[in-house]
């Protein structure tokens with residue numbers, strides 16, 4: 660039980676940080692962390708992300724059943740199906756974080772197709788890319804009102820092609836990353852957000868790094 664609380668504490672801490680950085684404004688975004696029994700704690704829907712408390716989470720099974728709900732009015736995040744998709748596709752993923760930065764939305768519009776070229780910068784090493792002048796991409800998915808449709812697209816595409824980096828963009832919506840621990844997922848969010856800021860700045864400076 661102590662471990663349950665600890666996981667939620669990591670999510671509360673990350674959410675507060677991301678809120679302060681403007682990446683989880685208001686109720687935007689959702690965070691989850693998986694337990695050793697494969698259930699996962701996820702933020703309940705529509706909670707203020709700068710002010711989460713331990714009751715603001717729901718524990719779910721990988722197949723979408725609510726296993727534990729500390730407050731009767733809690734509903735699981737509207738985007739729980741995306742977290743389920745990530746955990747089912749990537750068994751090593753123990754945390755999945757989704758935020759709504761301005762830059763994530765901007766860069767998702769820099770390309771019309773389904774993958775965003777990432778600049779060959781040193782920060783990519785933090786996302787597992789150890790190559791000289793890497794030519795890697797972040798997958799981009801269309802945003803649908805019906806979230807299960809986004810989750811289904813993710814499952815279909817990733818079953819065919821493993822993404823270069825542990826992250827994906829939903830166009831005009833936000834970014835989702837996954838990692839082996841909540842701390843690593845927090846690091847991944849910081850890295851992808853840095854990369855997005857770099858892409859926006861590079862475009863403003865007239866720099867072109869299309870692969």
Ligand SMILES: CSC[C@@H](O)[C@@H](O)C(=O)COP(=O)(O)O
Nearest residue numbers: 686687688689704705706736737
């Ligand atoms: C500010 S509304 C954003 C939501 O529609 C959604 O995209 C989101 O990230 C948060 O949904 P939630 O159901 O609170 O997890």
Ligand SMILES: [Zn+2]
Nearest residue numbers: 688738757833
């Ligand atoms: Zn969202």
